Amino acid sequence: MSKHIELEARYCAQNYHPLPVVLTHGEGAFVWDESGKKYLDMMSAYSAVSHGHSHKRLVKLVQQQVERLNIVSRAFYTDKLGPFLEKACTLTGQDAALPMNTGAEAVETAIKAARKWAYTVKGVAHDKAEIIACSGNFHGRTTTIVAMSDEPQYREGFGPFPPGFRLVTYGDIDSLEAAINENTAAFLVEPIQGEGGIVVPPDGYLKAAQQLCRKHNVLLIADEIQTGLGRTGKMLAVQHEDVHPDGLILGKALGGGILPVSMFLSRREVMAVFRPGDHGSTFGGNPLAAAVGLEALNILVEEDLPARSATMGDYLLTELRRMDTALVRDIRGRGLFIGIEVDPTLCSARTVCEKLMSRGLLSKETHATVVRLAPPLIIDKAEIDWAITQIREVLGEIDKLRLAS
Numbered sequence: 001m002s003k004h005i006e007l008e009a010r011y012c013a014q015n016y017h018p019l020p021v022v023l024t025h026g027e028g029a030f031v032w033d034e035s036g037k038k039y040l041d042m043m044s045a046y047s048a049v050s051h052g053h054s055h056k057r058l059v060k061l062v063q064q065q066v067e068r069l070n071i072v073s074r075a076f077y078t079d080k081l082g083p084f085l086e087k088a089c090t091l092t093g094q095d096a097a098l099p100m101n102t103g104a105e106a107v108e109t110a111i112k113a114a115r116k117w118a119y120t121v122k123g124v125a126h127d128k129a130e131i132i133a134c135s136g137n138f139h140g141r142t143t144t145i146v147a148m149s150d151e152p153q154y155r156e157g158f159g160p161f162p163p164g165f166r167l168v169t170y171g172d173i174d175s176l177e178a179a180i181n182e183n184t185a186a187f188l189v190e191p192i193q194g195e196g197g198i199v200v201p202p203d204g205y206l207k208a209a210q211q212l213c214r215k216h217n218v219l220l221i222a223d224e225i226q227t228g229l230g231r232t233g234k235m236l237a238v239q240h241e242d243v244h245p246d247g248l249i250l251g252k253a254l255g256g257g258i259l260p261v262s263m264f265l266s267r268r269e270v271m272a273v274f275r276p277g278d279h280g281s282t283f284g285g286n287p288l289a290a291a292v293g294l295e296a297l298n299i300l301v302e303e304d305l306p307a308r309s310a311t312m313g314d315y316l317l318t319e320l321r322r323m324d325t326a327l328v329r330d331i332r333g334r335g336l337f338i339g340i341e342v343d344p345t346l347c348s349a350r351t352v353c354e355k356l357m358s359r360g361l362l363s364k365e366t367h368a369t370v371v372r373l374a375p376p377l378i379i380d381k382a383e384i385d386w387a388i389t390q391i392r393e394v395l396g397e398i399d400k401l402r403l404a405s
């Protein structure tokens with residue numbers, strides 16, 4: 001076994017179950033392991049590497065900024081934060097933003113904003129505010145956020161949990177309507193559930209949710225940490241339904257595949273609930289992260305990565321759906337955000353990922369049944385064609401073994 005795998009097994013908490021490959025370098029849509037073997041990265045760090053590994057413009061900018069100014073905390077203004085947030089707000093149609101580092105912190109920020117808005121603007125009674133989330137959601141791993149989860153493993157052993165959350169069935173608008181009451185502050189939703197297994201809700205769901213939220217004075221907050229910034233073929237996944245949320249959460253690709261950069265964005269009225277000292281983060285909005293974030297957004301626009309995701313994603317989805325195999329129950333997604341759901345009685349998603357890995361294609365199962373395909377948005381057609389061949393052959397191999405046994 002590799003020395004590096006042994007070291008992690010010995011010294012690292014076993015809170016992940018990585019595929020047995022030790023990566024040492026990356027470029028564009030590819031990564032290399034310690035023996036020099038090349039892999040196509042169809043995982044891209046859960047969409048954090050939408051720009052590809054070590055994008056030239058980002059590397060150059062980091063080299064320049066690292067020598068100028070990196071961390072000062074928000075105790076002072078910098079020449080980097082304002083331009084970054086201005087760009088993020090204009091791109092997404094939001095009025096203001098609060099910068100953080102990881103996705104979970106930005107979700108926590110959204111929860112705080114929604115609750116304080118409920119008390120100070122909507123008039124909800126003290127400590128009664130409720131946030132509605134969806135079955136199958138994934139919004140991060142803090143103790144408050146896992147309180148919203150219905151995945152037993154995310155919660156087991158980590159209670160007690162804070163109150164103030166209510167779950168509705170994802171994709172079911174009647175379930176949402178029934179859950180709204182006078183204490184409802186916000187409806188928090190992923191436009192497509194990523195960790196839940198690339199679950200696409202029925203057409204019109206988000207639009208109907210927006211109408212319900214407007215009618216009942218409830219904030220619609222879209223968690224686009226994974227779906228945002230071009231992943232689904234539009235800059236934001238809510239744009240597929242022409243929806244404009246009251247709050248928006250970004251992360252992952254916002255850091256250009258280089259740094260953790262996240263933010264909560266919203267209308268003025270919502271962001272205005274924050275006063276100096278209410279909320280913060282030592283590293284949030286630091287000049288290095290802000291410079292990287294601004295360049296990451298500029299690259300998305302200038303290279304038109306959302307359109308590329310739409311074209312390449314359509315192509316990949318169509319070709320995958322033409323596969324003739326008994327192992328697959330469903331293939332779904334939007335843009336370069338695709339899940340292949342296998343029949344768990346016939347094979348495991350983990351086995352598919354292991355076999356793909358030995359052929360030089362990296363992906364990762366989500367839950368036991370879904371193989372996630374979310375490559376860097378810069379991937380080209382030849383690379384996609386190669387990936388389709390590998391996937392078809394691996395499924396064929398597993399099927400042959402199954403029939404022979």
Ligand SMILES: *Cc1c(COP(=O)(O)O)cnc(C)c1O
Nearest residue numbers: 102103104138139140223225226
């Ligand atoms: C990854 C993810 C998060 C959490 O982000 P971290 O940076 O891991 O804290 C939250 N919401 C969604 C939809 C995500 O995909």
